[in-house]
Structures are given as structure tokens and as C-alpha cells.
Amino acid sequence: MGSARISDSGEAVLTILKITEEVNQLKDVDTILDKILHESRKFSGADAGSIFLVEDDKLIFSYVQNDTLFKKETANAALYQNFGIPISEQSIVGYVAKTRQSLSIDDAYELDPTLPFSFNKSFDQKSGFRTTSMLTIPLIAQESRLVGVMQLINAKSDSGAVVPFSEAAKTFIPLFCNNASVAIERGIMNRELILRMMQMAELRDPSETGAHVQRVGAYCAEIYGTWAARRNHSAKDIKRTRDNLRLAAMLHDVGKVGISDAILKKPAKLTDEEYSIMKWHTIYGARLFRNQTSELDRMSMEIALCHHEKWAGGGYPAVPLANVWDEDPGLGGYAMNGEIIPLSARICAVADVYDALASPRSYKDPFPDEKCLGILEKDAGTHFDPEVVEIFMEIFDVIKAIRDKWTESSGK
Amino acid sequence: MGSARISDSGEAVLTILKITEEVNQLKDVDTILDKILHESRKFSGADAGSIFLVEDDKLIFSYVQNDTLFKKETANAALYQNFGIPISEQSIVGYVAKTRQSLSIDDAYELDPTLPFSFNKSFDQKSGFRTTSMLTIPLIAQESRLVGVMQLINAKSDSGAVVPFSEAAKTFIPLFCNNASVAIERGIMNRELILRMMQMAELRDPSETGAHVQRVGAYCAEIYGTWAARRNHSAKDIKRTRDNLRLAAMLHDVGKVGISDAILKKPAKLTDEEYSIMKWHTIYGARLFRNQTSELDRMSMEIALCHHEKWAGGGYPAVPLANVWDEDPGLGGYAMNGEIIPLSARICAVADVYDALASPRSYKDPFPDEKCLGILEKDAGTHFDPEVVEIFMEIFDVIKAIRDKWTESSGK
Numbered sequence: 001m002g003s004a005r006i007s008d009s010g011e012a013v014l015t016i017l018k019i020t021e022e023v024n025q026l027k028d029v030d031t032i033l034d035k036i037l038h039e040s041r042k043f044s045g046a047d048a049g050s051i052f053l054v055e056d057d058k059l060i061f062s063y064v065q066n067d068t069l070f071k072k073e074t075a076n077a078a079l080y081q082n083f084g085i086p087i088s089e090q091s092i093v094g095y096v097a098k099t100r101q102s103l104s105i106d107d108a109y110e111l112d113p114t115l116p117f118s119f120n121k122s123f124d125q126k127s128g129f130r131t132t133s134m135l136t137i138p139l140i141a142q143e144s145r146l147v148g149v150m151q152l153i154n155a156k157s158d159s160g161a162v163v164p165f166s167e168a169a170k171t172f173i174p175l176f177c178n179n180a181s182v183a184i185e186r187g188i189m190n191r192e193l194i195l196r197m198m199q200m201a202e203l204r205d206p207s208e209t210g211a212h213v214q215r216v217g218a219y220c221a222e223i224y225g226t227w228a229a230r231r232n233h234s235a236k237d238i239k240r241t242r243d244n245l246r247l248a249a250m251l252h253d254v255g256k257v258g259i260s261d262a263i264l265k266k267p268a269k270l271t272d273e274e275y276s277i278m279k280w281h282t283i284y285g286a287r288l289f290r291n292q293t294s295e296l297d298r299m300s301m302e303i304a305l306c307h308h309e310k311w312a313g314g315g316y317p318a319v320p321l322a323n324v325w326d327e328d329p330g331l332g333g334y335a336m337n338g339e340i341i342p343l344s345a346r347i348c349a350v351a352d353v354y355d356a357l358a359s360p361r362s363y364k365d366p367f368p369d370e371k372c373l374g375i376l377e378k379d380a381g382t383h384f385d386p387e388v389v390e391i392f393m394e395i396f397d398v399i400k401a402i403r404d405k406w407t408e409s410s411g412k
Numbered sequence: 413m414g415s416a417r418i419s420d421s422g423e424a425v426l427t428i429l430k431i432t433e434e435v436n437q438l439k440d441v442d443t444i445l446d447k448i449l450h451e452s453r454k455f456s457g458a459d460a461g462s463i464f465l466v467e468d469d470k471l472i473f474s475y476v477q478n479d480t481l482f483k484k485e486t487a488n489a490a491l492y493q494n495f496g497i498p499i500s501e502q503s504i505v506g507y508v509a510k511t512r513q514s515l516s517i518d519d520a521y522e523l524d525p526t527l528p529f530s531f532n533k534s535f536d537q538k539s540g541f542r543t544t545s546m547l548t549i550p551l552i553a554q555e556s557r558l559v560g561v562m563q564l565i566n567a568k569s570d571s572g573a574v575v576p577f578s579e580a581a582k583t584f585i586p587l588f589c590n591n592a593s594v595a596i597e598r599g600i601m602n603r604e605l606i607l608r609m610m611q612m613a614e615l616r617d618p619s620e621t622g623a624h625v626q627r628v629g630a631y632c633a634e635i636y637g638t639w640a641a642r643r644n645h646s647a648k649d650i651k652r653t654r655d656n657l658r659l660a661a662m663l664h665d666v667g668k669v670g671i672s673d674a675i676l677k678k679p680a681k682l683t684d685e686e687y688s689i690m691k692w693h694t695i696y697g698a699r700l701f702r703n704q705t706s707e708l709d710r711m712s713m714e715i716a717l718c719h720h721e722k723w724a725g726g727g728y729p730a731v732p733l734a735n736v737w738d739e740d741p742g743l744g745g746y747a748m749n750g751e752i753i754p755l756s757a758r759i760c761a762v763a764d765v766y767d768a769l770a771s772p773r774s775y776k777d778p779f780p781d782e783k784c785l786g787i788l789e790k791d792a793g794t795h796f797d798p799e800v801v802e803i804f805m806e807i808f809d810v811i812k813a814i815r816d817k818w819t820e821s822s823g824k
Contacts, residue, residue, distance in 0.1 A: 010422030017429055017591065024436060024594045025554050142437050179429065182436045185705075186598075192705050193605050199700050200612050203670040258615040261673050288611050293597075293604050
């Protein structure tokens with residue numbers, strides 16, 4: 001140890017330590033990938049980058065950023081592509097995954113033809129982007145588990161020219177990636193934990209599938225991102241709230257475990273009395289978040305409680321948050337409407353109803369897009385927050401990309 | 413950035429980065445506290461240390477290590493003490509929590525009497541320990557949230573003499589503590605998430621309380637620690653497995669959500685047919701861990717499936733792990749006994765039965781210690797793994813400390 005003064009050349013490592021701390025604040029895997037890629041690009045001046053995660057012995061395209069092609073901080077359908085690359089020496093990311101060594105390439109179009117891998121030009125050809133320098137790094141967690149591969153593209157000099165990646169980038173980003181890999185594993189596990197809570201609900205009510213909650217979580221995250229960008233919230237605040245909202249929205253119906261089989265599984269229409277018992281799933285759900293250790297808990301409670309409230313009033317349970325713990329919270333006794341309903345719940349209401357309309361049910365086929373959007377538009381201002389519906393229409397291409405990513409048969 | 417070479421004086425920060433990576437592998441809050449304290453003591457040469465966590469505006473004593481007083485790696489009742497210190501200037505930890513500044517003291521018995529705080533000698537008087545040098549550090553996560561306070565005691569020189577804490581310790585340990593605080597928050601949240609899954613089960617079966625699962629988790633962790641120490645497993649392996657076992661054991665009955673109300677809530681004895689349906693809670697529980705992303709998932713599945721198996725055979729469901737996903741897994745069709753039953757489940761069986769015996773039920777008072785131990789002893793070799801029962805007896809003082817820490821009225 002010796003001297004306690006941190007030398008100037010230790011500053012880079014200190015920076016990594018600080019970023020690691022920030023990454024570890026995040027819970028959802030997508031927000032973690034976004035942060036890791038963003039910080040690595042900032043550190044290296046890279047114009048673009050993507051992350052591939054290992055799933056079933058393949059590298060699945062999982063996250064992308066590209067300052068030239070995509071506007072920042074707006075909803076982006078490219079994030080929800082589903083494609084995989086084998087872990088083999090033919091592709092650059094496959095080669096890095098296989099050898100577990102970082103690889104820096106100064107110009108992807110000038111590769112030595114004796115190398116085992118080649119550069120796949122199809123993305124450039126489709127998009128008009130010109131890939132030049134690349135830094136590709138394996139993401140390895142402890143006990144040598146390969147989590148995935150990060151690829152940074154087109155380092156830029158201060159003047160904006162594309163240049164090879166610096167020695168500093170090649171030294172320090174792989175160092176950061178060790179901690180980043182652990183964070184990614186944790187993010188995957190968090191989403192699994194939440195899905196598992198939903199599987200518990202699914203054991204009781206098979207319409208609550210994992211794919212449904214994944215979609216509703218992603219719809220809510222994207223709607224919120226656009227809502228907050230319209231208000232010029234800071235990128236950091238947007239990311240943190242979106243991170244919590246996505247997971248919290250997945251838990252919107254978790255309180256259904258508290259509803260008796262006779263009502264939950266009734267194959268016919270509920271009587272008025274049964275329906276008034278069914279409404280309690282919002283209270284039961286909210287009560288699960290009594291020990292609030294985080295913003296995620298607070299938001300989960302809001303959504304569980306209020307996702308059946310209506311913008312113009314007349315939804316349920318119409319109970320203020322403070323009454324949830326009362327033995328008789330007084331369902332229907334509170335004027336819950338407009339902006340009194342938490343934003344998270346107003347967003348989730350639209351996402352949840354849309355997903356029911358657009359999904360098959362035992363008694364109906366999925367409705368076509370126009371019918372779904374027509375219903376949302378008709379109910380904007382009565383059932384739904386009109387601005388949330390407006391944003392939903394605006395980002396409908398992203399909504400469709402999400403719908404295609406998690407289909408009922410995709411399992412998770 | 414400049415040079416890509418990591419200077420010698422950057423090495424300390426690199427070490428912190430490496431330890432941060434290891435800490436972030438851990439999931440349960442107790443294992444995280446153990447690791448943070450252990451590494452901080454190693455870095456500073458401290459003989460002892462403890463961590464206090466903030467709860468309801470008080471500092472709750474949450475973890476302790478003391479090489480002079482306690483043998484390493486064995487079960488220790490001192491870990492399960494319940495006491496709190498106000499966040500005020502009168503005590504050293506309270507002062508550090510209040511001012512949020514690290515405080516280094518060369519001799520606790522030679523404090524300037526004009527200081528607002530004084531040293532509480534009662535622990536030294538009771539134990540015969542002599543506290544001299546102290547380094548007390550606030551644990552602060554992002555957005556300035558105070559998570560707790562770590563106190564390191566008696567730095568030792570190479571010759572074993574107690575000396576003041578070094579400048580290096582005062583510089584680098586607080587740096588590590590930023591990341592450590594984030595990890596602690598995460599650990600607390602993980603335990604809350606698991607408790608929440610159990611609360612979902614509790615919505616259906618009120619005998620599955622949060623206190624019951626906390627106790628069963630802690631009993632299992634301590635039994636396992638002694639079992640593995642007997643076999644000279646490495647401290648690192650013991651910690652990691654104990655970390656997983658504690659959380660996995662908390663989920664042993666989570667499959668009960670899949671059992672219908674008519675059976676789960678029946679106030680009378682179950683018929684044979686009902687009982688054979690009830691046995692399915694082991695299968696339902698195991699099935700929740702289909703997407704196995706970690707060792708924790710694998711262990712949760714083992715315990716959910718096998719915690720009602722018996723050492724000499726004749727338990728249930730008597731289904732091999734591979735059959736769990738089959739529509740008809742063939743309950744009772746497999747010779748599940750002895751060491752075919754996973755160790756985690758053999759440990760959980762003893763912990764779960766003991767907790768039922770020692771707890772009040774609607775139809776009985778808690779049994780006295782002798783009666784509980786008599787039953788376990790009688791059933792060792794038939795129902796229970798005899799070595800697990802033997803270890804349970806050996807560490808019964810720790811078991812009692814756990815029982816006293818989480819009582820039904822303590823809530824969580």
C-alpha cells in the first residue's frame with residue numbers, strides 16, 4: 001500500500017470505481033446494459049456500440065446505441081430485435097466470445113484475409129452507416145462465466161474524425177467490464193425473480209403469463225421515456241425511473257394470488273358481489289409492498305393499487321395510498337382521478353388494456369391494430385390519460401417491436 | 413487518462429475494484445456484510461469490527477467479527493443480537509452517522525473529554541476485550557442515503573502489536589465503502605423480494621409468516637456452515653453456498669400458492685386424497701425455478717422439491733429432479749433417501765420441523781426445548797439425516813439466538 005495519495009494515473013481506475021457504483025444502483029437488465037454501453041462509449045469516444053448476451057450457447061443481440069443513426073433518449077424499435085449469432089470463429093463477436101480475448105480492429109473493411117473471422121457488412125449496407133474502428137470485449141463474470149460480448153464502434157477524435165481505439169480504452173474498458181458482467185448477471189436475475197412472482201400468480205390464473213408481463217413492463221418503460229423526454233427530464237432521472245417502472249409494471253396483477261379460486265377461476269361472468277371481491281386484488285397487491293426499501297417498492301405499490309383507476313373517475317379501488325393498510329380501506333370512497341392517479345399507474349392502465357386487446361383469449365382472437373388503437377383513442381380522456389394514449393400512438397412502431405419480441409410461445 | 417499503464421499507487425484502487433466485483437457476486441445481506449467486514453479488516457489489519465445498519469432512524473447492530481473472541485468460520489450466536497443505538501453525538505457510531513465523516517481514534521480510553529461522544533466500555537468489561545484503535549466509517553450509498561456505519565477495531569502491526577490505523581486504511585477503506593453501501597442496499601432488497609414471494613404464499617396460508625421463513629433460512633445457513641467446516645471446505649466456498657442456501661431455504665414452501673383454497677385452508681384434517689394433492693406443493697415450488705439463471709435457482713428447486721423427503725425413505729414427493737417438468741412426474745415412484753436427497757433439503761427438513769415444533773400454532777403452545785430436541789433426536793436416522801441433527805444439537809445456542817431474533821411479533 002505505502003502512500004495513501006491516489007496518483008494521477010490511478011484516476012482512471014477511480015473513475016471506473018465510481019461508474020461501477022452507479023451501475024450497481026440499477027436493477028433492470030436493460031437499464032444496466034444501457035448504462036454500461038453509454039459509459040464505455042463515453043470513455044472511449046465511440047459513436048456506436050452493442051451488447052450481445054449468451055443464451056442457450058448463442059450470442060443474442062440485446063442492446064444497441066448509435067449516435068449517428070438513432071436520436072438519443074427517444075423510443076427505439078431497434079432495441080427489440082431478436083437475432084442470434086453462434087459462438088464461433090466466423091464472426092467478430094463470435095470469435096471474441098470463443099477466445100475470451102478483447103479484439104481491437106482499426107478498420108473493419110481492411111481485415112487481413114487470413115483471419116478466421118470476417119466483417120458482416122449487411123448492417124452497414126442496410127443503414128448507410130460506415131463501420132471503421134471496433135473494440136470488441138468479452139463480458140466475463142466470476143468463475144469465468146461468459147455473460148456476453150460488448151462491441152464499441154468508431155472511436156472519434158476531438159475533431160470528430162473516426163480513429164482507432166486508444167491504448168487507454170483497450171486497458172481500462174475491459175477492467176470495467178469485469179464489474180459490468182456481474183451487474184448484468186444480477187439484472188437478469190432480478191427480472192427472473194419478478195417473473196417468478198408472476199409465475200406464482202400464474203399458478204392460480206393462467207392468463208397472467210410471463211410474456212404478458214414482459215410486454216407490459218416494456219410498453220410502460222417506453223411510454224414513460226417519451227413522456228419524460230417531452231418534459232426535458234435529465235437522462236439520468238429518466239433512466240432511473242424507467243428502470244423501476246419496468247419492473248414495477250410487471251407486478252401489476254400480483255395481488256391476484258389473494259383472490260379465492262371460486263372467483264379467480266370462475267369460467268362464467270362474475271356476479272356483482274364476486275366482482276367487488278375481485279377488486280381487492282389491487283389492495284392485496286399494494287399490501288405486498290409494505291416494507292418499502294426502495295423507489296421500486298413505492299412504485300410497485302402505486303401500480304398494483306391504481307392500475308384500474310380511470311382518468312375521469314369511476315375506476316377501482318378508489319382508495320388513497322394511506323388507507324391501504326386499514327382493515328377496511330373503504331373501496332370506492334375516494335375521488336381518484338386525473339393526475340391524482342400516479343403517472344406510473346396511468347401508463348400501466350393503457351399498456352395493460354392494449355395487451356389484453358392485442359392478445360388471443362379463450363373467447364377471442366387478437367384484435368387487429370386499428371381496432372386496438374381505435375378503442376384506446378375512444379377511451380382517451382375518460383378511461384385513459386389522453387397524453388399517455390397520444391404517446392402510445394406516437395411510438396406505436398416500438399410497441400409493435402416489443403409485441404413481436406415476447407410472444408406467448410417465446411416463454412419468457 | 414493519458415497513459416494506459418496502471419501505476420503502482422493505482423494498485424490499491426485496483427484491489428478495491430476486484431473486491432467490489434466479489435462483493436457483488438453475493439446476494440444475501442448477511443453474507444455481504446461478512447465479506448465487506450472481512451475485506452476491510454484484511455486491508456487494515458484490524459482484529460475486530462462490526463457493522464450497524466440504519467433501521468427506523470436507529471443504528472441496529474447487524475454484524476460482528478472478532479478474531480480474539482470468536483473462532484473463525486464457526487456458528488456464532490453473537491451475530492444474532494438485537495440492539496439499537498440512536499443516531500446522536502453521544503456514541504462514536506452515532507456521531508459518525510450524524511456527521512457522515514470517518515473518524516479515526518488511536519486509543520478509545522484516551523479520548524479528549526471535550527469531545528461530544530464517549531466510548532462505551534460495557535462490551536470490553538463484559539468480554540475482557542481491550543479496544544484501542546478504532547476506524548469508524550459511515551456507509552453512504554448514492555443520493556447521500558445513510559445505510560449504516562462500519563467500525564474497525566484494533567489495527568495490528570506485522571508483529572501483532574495494536575497500532576493506530578494507517579493513512580492508507582483511512583484513505584482507501586472509505587472509498588471501498590461507497591460501493592459496499594450499494595451492495596448492502598441490494599442485499600436488503602433481495603431478502604425483501606424473497607420475503608415478498610413468501611407474503612404471496614401467506615396471503616393464501618397465514619401460517620407461512622415472514623418470521624418463520626427468516627428463522628428457517630438462518631437455521632439452515634448456520635447448520636450448513638458447521639457441516640462444511642467439519643469437511644474443511646474453503647471459507648470462500650462456504651460463504652457462497654451459505655449465501656444461496658439461506659435465501660433458497662426461505663422459499664421452501666412457496667409452491668403452496670398452487671394448492672386450492674379448499675385444501676390449503678381446510679380447518680380439519682385432510683383426507684387421504686386431499687393429502688395426496690397437498691403433496692404437489694413440492695412439485696409446484698420446484699417448477700417455479702425452471703429458468704435457472706444461478707446456483708440460487710438450482711438450490712431453491714432442490715429444497716422446494718425435497719424438503720419433505722426422509723433419510724430412510726418414505727417421504728414425498730419421491731420424484732427425481734429430472735421428472736419435475738413432466739405432466740405426471742410419478743409421485744412416490746422413486747427411491748429417494750439418504751444422500752440421494754440433496755444436502756440443502758436434508759438441512760431444511762430439520763430446520764422446518766424444528767421451527768414448527770418450537771412455534772405456537774392455533775392448536776398448540778410452543779414445545780419446550782427438551783421436547784423439540786427429543787423429537788429430532790428420536791427421528792434422526794429415520795426422518796432426518798443423523799449428522800444434521802447432531803450439528804443442530806451442537807449449535808443449539810446459535811439456534812436459540814436466531815429464534816429470539818425473529819419472533820412472530822417482530823414482523824420481518
